[in-house]
Amino acid sequence: MSDERVLLHHARVIDGHGREPVDDGALLVDGPSLLWVGPLAEAPDEAAGARRVDLGGRVVCPGFIDVHVHFALPGEEGNPIMGAGELPTYRALKVLERLRTTLENGVTTARDLMGLDAGFRQAVAERRIAGPRLLVSIAMLSQHAGHADFTLPGHIDGLAVAVAFPGSPGNLVDSVDGMRLRVRELVAAGADCVKLASSGGVTSPHDRPEWLGLRPEMIRAAVEEAEAYGGLPVAVHAIGRPGIEAAVHGGVSSVEHGYALDDELRAEMVDRGQFLVPTLLETVKDLDPTRTPPAAYAKGVRWHRIAQESVAGSIAAGVRVAMGTDSGLTAGHGNNLKELELLVRLGGMTPLEAITAATRDAAELCGVADVTGTLEAGRYADLVITDADPLTDIGALGDPRRIHAVVKEGRTAIDRAGVLGEALPPLCP
Template identity: 35%
Template structure:
């Protein structure tokens, strides 16, 4: 069964009736045959016409032209639909949502958080996102959820996680907005991931690796949603950034850097981080440097999507207004200078399950072609995860992660907001039989 915490086992037992069941027994180990009207096997390349995709053992075994019968197989009829790879969101936070309060930690147990995270993961999977990168969820509930999904105890998207973000004391990622007594009781120093100096920051990286992180997430600058008015400039020093990156890379882990302000973005790129998350005030010089170094941009245009300013503090409202003035400029610079970018929504700050709304924003604000936007959530996102051998396209040998939509996303990207069928690891998660 693998190394699962007692919490994961408890969740699995309590949710055995809630885990997403495959219809018609198609979730079993037998052969699954998909008759598709069209297949976007590799987004950005020529699509296939009517095709048969054969799945065995959770992986794609064959792709044949036309609609071919296979003896003894379970058949799913998608002759009027477009089949494409399962989507990947590289920036989510399953442990909270826009409705989560600062004081939630005073009443929520780890079990509460795990159940809440499971609910958010379920919404995300049903929306067509079969793989995610969770870049900043408190505690170890997300670790338990990841392991339970991997071991088949519950059904959810494939999760790659960082655990708690690393930050400066009092920075974005370290708790603020509560009085000192409440902060110290609910968010002790060693729980938040705060660190000072190169040595302690390296220690935090090693601790994250020790307890099962798949990558390291840092907050190089202030944050828009932080309950403070400290600005969005550089937080971690150059020395601290270099220590984190060197230590993480030595352990085989990538570093994702939350960075809004231009100085913090540039410092993170110089230090060698693997991806810039947000990059709101990205400038031309830094975009050129990112392109030269191969640094990824995860633009998270959903950060402000659907946010109600009236619910935020005056400090947060001011930062949101500043960010809205430059919204989309990072995408424009990435397109212009050929910066590698991957799809990421900041779901948790924005609503879970509505991840696909960002595709329209990318096309509108880029300008970016619909297929380039789709590619960022498939081929490119898989490359950022170093999982191109298994994810991102519909090809023989890869995981059978696929979705179906009515219409052609190359012509209308909004069809991705209405996914009719979701298949993960060859198991049918949802299927609209109409």
């Protein structure tokens, strides 16, 4: 292990820009960043003397980006409400395992859209814990009886006690002025983006997906405040048409889910340059009827089918897509790259388009395209090394055994196949 430059060569390089792969490609890693990427035959003078690592013809992709995760939720581990009976410290320790698993399975950047506070982001950035580079919304904002209202009998705020960490701003807002204040509170708490819920949801107890869950004037107020405070992206949970329409007209950055999109709203999203985050992985496994209220189970079955039937129309209409999975809700953590196969099979994308949605385009949505999302000089050395050819078998990326190594900021997060040896330093001490 040393601090010398490392030339990874004999690789097939997919750069994240949507271009055809570079065969017999190479990447020159210099500390946390890439100094050069291209055909080995064109390696620059700076590669002379670099430590060389032969990747044996494996494919190298940019580290993948999941723009919609919930690390505070257990996924297949159990019911989220279990968190109400757990100490915050215990819940935090479970989050650490989810972060590590997600990173080691190919996601080097993740946007947590409710649950984690900025302390987790800081700990990851300082390499105190292993995990993807984090962006956090901290809370999810809706009005009372909206998707963020999980009030339990006895007037207990379910999200506050089972999901959020102490000191986080609340999720419920009922006026324009209240929305402006709450967005400012989130900014002060270190939020990287703002998460709203403009429609009802599948799991929320007091509403339905086809209901409008946040008044349009409140959405516009949130967008204005987010723009004023550094141009933060605004992501909106929106399933039914009224909620999607309010979000699109309100000028949000991304529509999360967007199951009831129609041609009129798709065209407007294209004109505005807004992203769709389809979260298909969450739709392929229905809620467990043995631990889910019948009304929620019925909502899930219906809307999951609508989601799978509508996504191809949105992609065909030219709506920009970024990969997000909603991992933590029903999907287990670490399965994020299974979303790529769904974008191809259900959405009609080519494998290269799906990879681009999970790298360059996801980075643009999150505002981090200047540091990650593509393999080029000046970007972080965030790499996924696989023995699969994702252009012929995109589903292979969803199998952790096919992810031979993951590199984050020039450091080895995992090296299952022993291809890197000690050429790069370990991510965490």
